[in-house]
Amino acid sequence: MASPSRRLQTKPVITCFKSVLLIYTFIFWITGVILLAVGIWGKVSLENYFSLLNEKATNVPFVLIGTGTVIILLGTFGCFATCRASAWMLKLYAMFLTLIFLVELVAAIVGFVFRHEIKNSFKNNYEKALKQYNTTGDYRSDAVDKIQNTLHCCGVTDYRDWKDTNYYSEKGFPKSCCKLEGCSPQRDADKVNNEGCFIKVMTIIESEMGVVAGISFGVACFQLIGIFLAYCLSRAITNNQYEIV
Numbered sequence: 001m002a003s004p005s006r007r008l009q010t011k012p013v014i015t016c017f018k019s020v021l022l023i024y025t026f027i028f029w030i031t032g033v034i035l036l037a038v039g040i041w042g043k044v045s046l047e048n049y050f051s052l053l054n055e056k057a058t059n060v061p062f063v064l065i066g067t068g069t070v071i072i073l074l075g076t077f078g079c080f081a082t083c084r085a086s087a088w089m090l091k092l093y094a095m096f097l098t099l100i101f102l103v104e105l106v107a108a109i110v111g112f113v114f115r116h117e118i119k120n121s122f123k124n125n126y127e128k129a130l131k132q133y134n135t136t137g138d139y140r141s142d143a144v145d146k147i148q149n150t151l152h153c154c155g156v157t158d159y160r161d162w163k164d165t166n167y168y169s170e171k172g173f174p175k176s177c178c179k180l181e182g183c184s185p186q187r188d189a190d191k192v193n194n195e196g197c198f199i200k201v202m203t204i205i206e207s208e209m210g211v212v213a214g215i216s217f218g219v220a221c222f223q224l225i226g227i228f229l230a231y232c233l234s235r236a237i238t239n240n241q242y243e244i245v
Helices: 004-045 057-084 087-113 115-131 139-151 159-164 166-171 198-244
Strands: none
Touching: 004 057, 004 198, 057 087, 057 198, 087 198, 115 139, 115 159, 115 198, 139 198, 159 166
């Protein structure tokens, strides 16, 4: 059995670790809310761009929403484990944090490696959407119209891309290419935006995805602190119980 003075020295350490870990868990819970919000924002504001990528890319917002939800639930569990000062629950908390960290690390590496494929995929799908463009309201045609209206652009590289489409042969330029709202451009190139959409879209995607990547990377690194604190507190509690016995 350890001396009473030794146990008195251990208790302040446990109290300190508990306080720090509770603060960390609260911040971690907040990051989950932020990831959830970023996922919802990405789904709403970037939906037009994702719809012209491959099907896997459209799942990115849902991955962020799912990750944010898991972090919120895990943060709640970590708070409960810390308040209970349960060694096995804290070890489980640290294990879950490690697992999520590894998943996020793999996802970041995969996203970095295949970042150029995203550009090629968007360009190919955008060209395909122009060739198959119609006014029946299919999701790709809607995405093209929304992008051209929002970014004031026309075509992939420039407005001349439309001249190779069946739609242009029948009706001319779509109204979403207009410089001014409500015009009827038909085949009058002076009435349409000259700049293509590809460069503008890539600039937006890179900037917005940079925000998403930065937040995700920050959350992943922040988890390392939680893993360390949970492990140290668990070990301190275990040692204290051993000393009492």
